[in-house]
Every structure is written in structure tokens, then in C-alpha cells.
Amino acid sequence: MGARRVNKSAMRRAAAAAVATVEREPEPLREDLAAYLCTFAPQKVDPAHLDAVRPAVVAVMRRATHLGGRATFVKHTVDVTALADWAHTTGRGLGWRELMAHAVIGDFARARTRDVAAATHAHRVKRLLSLASTINPSPEAPPRLVATPYAAVQPPYTDAEMAAIARIVRTQPSPIVARKLAALVGLCRGAGASASELRTLKVRDVADLGDEGILVTLGTGDTRRTVPVRRGYEAMVRRGIAGLAERTPVVATSGAHNTVNTICAAAVALAEDAPEIEASRLRTTWIAELMTEPIGLHVLLAAAGLRSARTVTSIAEHLAGTPGAYRAAAPHLRGAP
Structure with a gap:
């Protein structure tokens, strides 16, 4: 147009x-x-x-x-x-x-x-x-600025963007950044960990059960919960905690240059159009994926450590135009035979 x-x-x-x-x-x-x-x-x-x-x-x-x-x-x-x-x-x-x-x-x-x-x-x-x-409005006066609405929740990553992020994780030249980045992506995208939760997460909070999967304990107080890591991200989490003692922080260690944000910034992208890695968007992508599966809202809220459905509602706006989503959910809407 x-x-x-x-x-x-x-x-x-x-x-x-x-x-x-x-x-x-x-x-x-x-x-x-x-x-x-x-x-x-x-x-x-x-x-x-x-x-x-x-x-x-x-x-x-x-x-x-x-x-x-x-x-x-x-x-x-x-x-x-x-x-x-x-x-x-x-x-x-x-x-x-x-x-x-x-x-x-x-x-x-x-x-x-x-x-x-x-x-x-x-x-x-x-x-x-x-x-x-x-x-005194006049032609020389600059036009009034129109405020851009703040997006409370950023859109989830697309499949193509997640594939690009996975390549970035695999090809990091720095072993330390590679390990921490693998843990960050694996826990945020695979278990819905938030950036604030990663700051205090230690290896002892991650239970590797082998073929039974990986359980990670996140949050504090009434948001504390144990969440299974998605199958597709178990390998990343294992790479992120390999060889670490139980009391070792998984991602955020001491020092101003070891925060979650600086670890993301340290990642070396392979292409100019590679997406920025953000813990919040990785968590949003995890929630969005669960929303497309037959999981009760109360279970989703508990797994995400959310007290209300406001975040879920914001994410739903980003999923509104997903093609075929309603058709794919039709059998679940009808119920089991």
C-alpha cells in the first residue's frame, strides 16, 4: 500500500x-x-x-x-x-x-x-x-510526538529464529560463554526460567534424571516450583552444567560482566540478521509453546510461576494470527471419545 x-x-x-x-x-x-x-x-x-x-x-x-x-x-x-x-x-x-x-x-x-x-x-x-x-501553534512548530504503546510482552521467537540461536550456542569460540549460553537458552526456552531466577540458580537446583528427563527448581516463596525441561532443550542444559560442583551458579557468577544480559551480549552471532538473545523472549516462547498444547491454564500458570493470567493474555495476542492453530485444537475442544 x-x-x-x-x-x-x-x-x-x-x-x-x-x-x-x-x-x-x-x-x-x-x-x-x-x-x-x-x-x-x-x-x-x-x-x-x-x-x-x-x-x-x-x-x-x-x-x-x-x-x-x-x-x-x-x-x-x-x-x-x-x-x-x-x-x-x-x-x-x-x-x-x-x-x-x-x-x-x-x-x-x-x-x-x-x-x-x-x-x-x-x-x-x-x-x-x-x-x-x-x-501559539504555527507552521514552524514541530509536530506533536505520538507515544508508541509499550509492549508489555515481546513476541515469541519464530522457529527460524530459534534455529539461528541454537547455531549461535553451538559455535561460540569461548568455552565459558558457550557453556553459560547453553545453560541460559536451555533453561529459559526449555523450562521458562526468568532472568531474575537465573541470577540465583545453582547446579544443585537442576536434577538430571537421565532418560527420565531433567527437573529444575525455580523461584522463591509462593512462586517456587519444579519444572521439567522440554525434551528438545535437555542437551543444552546438560552442556550448561557439565563438570560443575553443586554449589556453583549455573549462569550468573560474581562480577559485573557475568550477568544474564552481558552473557547474551557476549554471544557472537554468525550472521548480521541473527536475532538478539533475550532471556525474557526465550521464556515467552516457552509459554507460547505450552499454550498451543492441551495443558490446563492453572497448570501453565503454576509452571510459569505466574499469579495471574495477564502475561498469558498478552502472549495470546501475538498468537492470534497463527495459521491452523484453531483447527489443530479442534479434537481437544471436542473431547476424548
């Missing part, structure tokens, strides 16, 4: 609406905010500038009717005062439209003096730009 064509008529209507908003007499301020402006006395302003700066600040702030809280209103008033004082000192106009121009605020941003901390100045400029976008 091609890019949408820009409708020039719609652009003209939007520009006209913005101009009309600016030209319209502002709504009256709340009584307490109006009273504050009446008695407002600018601080840290040269007394010789007060007669010029104060009316300019009032002209701007009487249009800031969208600022509901008194503390927020006062903070913006201080910001506008600093802007107006700088504009007066540098010979710029003090009309409210001139002060609330993004180009002027941009110049003010680059003119920070040493008596103002960099962080304070940056926050001040950010508030001024937001204020200008609201009370």
Missing part, C-alpha cells in the same frame, strides 16, 4: 484553525491563578527590566489556561520570566507571540549561562516548547 497523498485543502483548514485558535481571546484563568498573576513579582530579574518583563510574562501566562495545577502554573511562569528577561537583554521583541515562537526558544536553549545547571535549563526549554506548541 502506497503512502497517503497529502490533502492540501485539509492542510489549509488545519492551518486556518490553528490561526483562529491563536487569534481568539483566551478563556479566563482560574481565580486563584489570576490572583497569582496580579501579585506576581519576577525574581532574579534586573530591576531596570521589570517594567518590560512583567507585562510580557503576564501576557503569555494568561493564555496558559490548560495548566490546571498551581504548582505547574508557577513553574511555567518562572520559565517564561527567564525567557522574557533573556529576550529583553538581547534586544528581542517581548510580544507574547514573539516569545512563544519555537525559533526564539531554540535560541534561548543555546544561550544557557553558567549560573543555570544544564539539567535545569533543559527541563525549562522542554516546558517552554510544550507551552508554545499549545498557545
